[in-house]
Structure formats: C-alpha cells, structure tokens
Amino acid sequence: MEKKIICITCPKGCVITVNGDPEKGTIDSLEGNECRRGDTYARNEFIHPVRILTSSVKTEGCAAPLMAVRTSAPIPKELLFAGMEEIKKITVKAPVAVGDVLVENFLGTGANLVAAGSIE
Amino acid sequence: MGDRLMNNNMYDVIIVGGGPAGLAAAVGAVDGGAKRVLIAERDISLGGILEQCIHPGFGLKHFGEELTGPEYARRFIAQVKEKGVEFKLGTMVLEIGDHCITGVNSTDGLFTAYGKSIVLAMGCRERTRGAIMTPGTRPAGVYTAGAAQRLINRQNTMVGKKVVILGSGDIGMIMARRMTLEGAKVLAVVEIMDYTAGLTRNRVQCLEDFGIPLMLSHTVVQIKGNRRVEGVVVAAVDPATKKPIAGTEQTFECDTLLLSCGLIPENELSRECGVALSRITSGPEVNQFMQTNKEYVFACGNVVHVNDLVDNVTEESLRTGRAAAQYAAGTLPKCDKEIPTVPQGNVRYICPQRLVPNADARLFFRAASPAKNVTLNVYAGENKIYTKKLIRINPGEMESVDVKAEAMAGVDSVRVEVI
Numbered sequence: 370m371e372k373k374i375i376c377i378t379c380p381k382g383c384v385i386t387v388n389g390d391p392e393k394g395t396i397d398s399l400e401g402n403e404c405r406r407g408d409t410y411a412r413n414e415f416i417h418p419v420r421i422l423t424s425s426v427k428t429e430g431c432a433a434p435l436m437a438v439r440t441s442a443p444i445p446k447e448l449l450f451a452g453m454e455e456i457k458k459i460t461v462k463a464p465v466a467v468g469d470v471l472v473e474n475f476l477g478t479g480a481n482l483v484a485a486g487s488i489e
Numbered sequence: 490m491g492d493r494l495m496n497n498n499m500y501d502v503i504i505v506g507g508g509p510a511g512l513a514a515a516v517g518a519v520d521g522g523a524k525r526v527l528i529a530e531r532d533i534s535l536g537g538i539l540e541q542c543i544h545p546g547f548g549l550k551h552f553g554e555e556l557t558g559p560e561y562a563r564r565f566i567a568q569v570k571e572k573g574v575e576f577k578l579g580t581m582v583l584e585i586g587d588h589c590i591t592g593v594n595s596t597d598g599l600f601t602a603y604g605k606s607i608v609l610a611m612g613c614r615e616r617t618r619g620a621i622m623t624p625g626t627r628p629a630g631v632y633t634a635g636a637a638q639r640l641i642n643r644q645n646t647m648v649g650k651k652v653v654i655l656g657s658g659d660i661g662m663i664m665a666r667r668m669t670l671e672g673a674k675v676l677a678v679v680e681i682m683d684y685t686a687g688l689t690r691n692r693v694q695c696l697e698d699f700g701i702p703l704m705l706s707h708t709v710v711q712i713k714g715n716r717r718v719e720g721v722v723v724a725a726v727d728p729a730t731k732k733p734i735a736g737t738e739q740t741f742e743c744d745t746l747l748l749s750c751g752l753i754p755e756n757e758l759s760r761e762c763g764v765a766l767s768r769i770t771s772g773p774e775v776n777q778f779m780q781t782n783k784e785y786v787f788a789c790g791n792v793v794h795v796n797d798l799v800d801n802v803t804e805e806s807l808r809t810g811r812a813a814a815q816y817a818a819g820t821l822p823k824c825d826k827e828i829p830t831v832p833q834g835n836v837r838y839i840c841p842q843r844l845v846p847n848a849d850a851r852l853f854f855r856a857a858s859p860a861k862n863v864t865l866n867v868y869a870g871e872n873k874i875y876t877k878k879l880i881r882i883n884p885g886e887m888e889s890v891d892v893k894a895e896a897m898a899g900v901d902s903v904r905v906e907v908i
Contacts (some may be wrong), residue, residue: 379549380632382689420694426641434645435574437543437559439497446698453670463491485543486559486650 419443431463437486503604508537510790511610512565517810528576536562550800585762605817609788623714634749649745659687661749666695740820772792777850778812846897870900
C-alpha cells in the first residue's frame with residue numbers, strides 16, 4: 370500500500386510518500402523527505418507510529434501545584450491514554466531537578482518518564 | 490569608592506521581560522561584553538510562556554533536539570544565573586524613561602534603574618473575545634487558549650469537559666490535544682480562514698492524531714448559555730468576504746469555548762516612551778540590530794513580531810543582547826542614513842523594517858496568503874541579489890533571507906518579493 374505522511378519532526382512539514390506493507394513491517398520505497406530525521410519519522414509512522422507524551426504531575430512540598438513530565442523518547446501512539454492514566458497516579462516530592470527519572474521503562478516501552486520541569 | 494554603592498542601580502543593559510526573548514537577550518548581552526545586566530520580570534519565575542508550554546517541539550533548530558517548553562527555558566535560566574545576570578521577579582515595569590526604567594515590586598517598592606541600553610522583551614498577549622467581537626451572552630466557560638493552558642498545566646484546574654475551539658492557531662491546536670489527553674471531548678476546531686493558522690505539524694499531531702474535526706471557512710456566530718456556556722452556533726463563511734452564510738448554522742452543545750485567534754505584541758511601555766510602532770506587526774520598527782527609533786532602546790521576540798518558533802526568538806534575541814551591549818560600550822555600527830526594507834507581492838511584512846547598510850542583516854518575513862511553487866526575489870536597489878524557488882509558502886511559517894553589507898552599498902532600499 371501507499372501512504373502519504375506529513376513529517377512532524379520540524380515545522381517544514383515534508384509530505385513523504387511511503388510504499389510497503391505495514392503489517393509485515395516492510396518498506397519498498399520512501400520519498401519526499403528533506404532530511405534524515407524525516408526518513409526515520411516516516412518509517413516509524415508507516416510501521417508503528419510513536420509520539421513523545423508530555424503531561425504534568427502533582428507535587429508536594431513546594432508552591433507550584435504541578436510539575437511538567439515527559440517520556441524520554443517517543444512511545445507507541447496507542448499507549449498515550451494508558452500513559453495518562455499512569456501519570457495521574459504520580460505525586461512527586463520537592464526537590465526534583467529537570468531530567469530526573471520518575472518511572473523507569475514507562476509502560477514497558479523502554480522510555481523513562483522524566484521531569485521536564487523542576488521544583489524546589 | 491562611595492560611588493559604587495550609590496551606583497548600584499546602574500546597569501549596562503536592562504531587559505524588560507524574562508521569557509525566552511529576555512533570557513536570550515541577557516545571555517547575548519553578557520557574551521557581548523556587558524558587565525551588569527538586569528532582567529525585570531512580572532511573573533514569580535523566569536521562563537515566561539515556556540513554563541506552561543509543556544508540549545514537545547522546542548529546540549529542534551537551536552539545540553538539535555526536541556525539548557518541552559520548561560526544559561528549553563531551564564537551559565537559558567541556568568546560563569543566565571551562571572553568567573551573573575541580575576533579575577527582579579514579581580516586578581512590574583511601569584515606565585521607560587531616558588535611559589532608565591521605573592518599576593514596582595514588594596521588595597524594592599517603587600524603584601528606578603538606569604541602563605545604557607534598554608531591551609524590550611515583553612512578548613505578546615492573546616486576542617480576546619472582545620477583540621474578535623463574538624456575539625451572544627457572557628457566560629463562564631469562555632477562555633483564551635493560553636489562559637486555559639496556564640490553568641491546566643500550571644495551576645491544576647481543568648477548564649471544561651466538552652469543548653469547541655475557535656481559531657486554528659498553534660496554541661488552540663495544542664490545547665485540543667492537551668484537553669483530549671486530560672479526558673475532555675473536543676468537538677471541533679473552527680477556523681474562519683480556508684487554511685490553518687498554525688503549523689502543519691500541529692494539525693497532524695494535535696488534531697488528526699485524535700480525530701478532532703477541523704472546520705475551515707467556519708466561525709462561531711453565537712455563544713449560548715447564561716451562567717455557563719451551554720453551546721455555540723457555528724456557521725460557514727463566504728471565503729471571500731468572511732461573512733457567515735445564512736442557513737448553514739449548526740449548534741454544538743458544549744460547556745467551554747477556547748479562543749485561539751491570534752496574538753498581539755504587548756507594547757504599552759514602548760508606545761508611551763515614544764518608540765515608533767509598525768502598523769502591520771503592531772511591534773516596534775527596528776533595524777537589523779533590533780534597535781528602535783530611540784537609539785538606546787532595543788526590542789526582540791514576540792513584542793516585535795509574533796514568531797511561530799521559539800528557536801527564532803532565541804536567535805534574534807541573542808543578537809539583540811549583543812547589539813545592546815555594543816551600544817552600551819559605544820561600539821555598535823552606526824550610519825546617518827538607514828534604508829527601508831520593502832515587502833512586495835505575496836509578502837505581508839519584513840522585519841527589520843530598516844537597515845544600516847554597512848552591516849550584514851537577516852530579514853524575517855511572512856507571506857500574506859498560502860501559495861505553492863513561488864519565486865522569492867531579493868533586490869538591493871534595482872539589483873536582484875538573490876532568487877530562490879519555494880515549493881510552498883504559508884503565512885503561519887516565518888521565512889528568512891540573509892543580505893550582505895556589500896550588496897547594500899549605495900542603494901536606497903532592499904525589497905523582498907514573492908511571486
């Protein structure tokens with residue numbers, strides 16, 4: 370099958386045409402990307418779309434009620450809502466520095482849930 | 490020396506605003522040789538709007554990696570602290586005077602600080618319901634997208650359950666995704682133009698990913714509800730006149746309407762101190778050093794013209810800070826006769842509006858309307874100095890082109906044309 374994918378890696382928004390079989394995970398041709406990031410994005414998007422998940426968690430021991438969190442790497446798109454459920458259960462205690470790991474191997478994806486903000 | 494103590498309110502560069510523009514300007518000022526730099530920030534923390542922009546997509550250009558807003562801000566906050574930049578938080582600047590600012594906060598009370606250069610980095614604010622004149626009652630549940638973003642991402646307050654978003658600006662689309670992830674139902678994003686106002690990547694990852702309908706050439710013609718929003722009426726508009734077409738109305742039952750209808754540079758301070766503003770960008774008119782008509786006043790970031798990428802703000806503000814430091818030291822290139830930049834064809838505006846012809850310049854510009862397979866031409870006087878084919882051009886995405894000082898020698902203007 371052929372699929373047109375708009376790359377979301379950068380604001381250029383290249384339209385990349387991919388031919389292949391997403392079920393088997395094979396790609397026969399890929400064109401339209403202006404950089405290598407586009408190639409990686411389109412391959413993932415064709416076979417198994419992934420996204421960085423960002424949200425915020427509740428805090429204790431500081432003035433700010435919330436602290437921003439993110440997955441350290443993109444995770445499968447179908448896990449975004451499951452990820453939100455996990456994030457809801459988390460409360461962090463100050464101090465937390467940006468980059469601190471809050472959950473290792475988040476939802477078994479290999480990515481960690483890390484602090485994107487900081488609290489003192 | 491007694492002078493030292495008396496002079497503790499004397500700075501080389503004073504920066505009004507501690508968001509991405511102000512932070513980068515401070516870094517640029519120190520790198521450019523300024524010894525004492527002060528940032529005055531209204532909020533209780535540095536970082537500005539980045540603190541509530543918890544989504545990824547920042548820093549691809551400047552850092553070569555994908556960061557969230559708070560992460561991007563922290564990289565600059567760390568640098569500012571390391572470089573010994575002074576900052577006053579919770580501080581409202583009331584007035585800019587001759588080489589000075591007058592501000593107020595709970596520690597200093599009313600104070601004056603003197604700067605050899607002053608950098609305006611106040612950013613922008615959102616167009617409100619009043620600014621776009623949406624008819625109907627005035628119930629609770631109507632928010633600008635950025636206000637909702639702050640409430641949800643920083644203050645732990647969910648603003649609604651069933652949502653319609655008016656305007657397809659980036660913040661609106663990002664809030665469509667954010668509210669969906671937080672369990673709300675986003676019924677539609679309604680856009681009066683026949684194209685999305687924000688970036689393509691946001692249309693894909695915020696709307697298409699979650700199956701949120703995008704209604705182009707539509708607008709909200711009525712808000713229903715007395716105490717709380719109960720629904721909005723959406724109608725198609727004539728693409729040419731933007732007037733609603735009778736008979737196309739449909740009602741969406743919802744409890745919340747978010748507005749993402751554009752941003753306006755925040756220039757009360759600039760206007761009052763006599764800085765000349767552009768009628769198109771609503772921001773100060775500047776030269777390539779981001780210097781306004783008052784030569785000790787510089788401006789950078791969204792206070793000048795609304796950017797789509799923080800990376801561009803950073804790049805521009807680093808340059809601005811360096812130029813402000815040079816001005817403070819008396820080493821900034823000058824010339825008696827600046828030349829204008831002139832937008833032509835499908836170019837809505839160019840920033841900077843003026844050029845010092847004996848120094849290199851980067852011109853940022855925006856298209857007036859979306860187009861495909863166009864040609865970009867740059868003329869210095871009558872000489873065509875640059876030409877390039879563009880596959881597409883989009884008002885939502887800022888373009889830039891560099892012009893060398895040699896090309897500007899002896900010419901009366903630089904024109905940028907897209908045809």
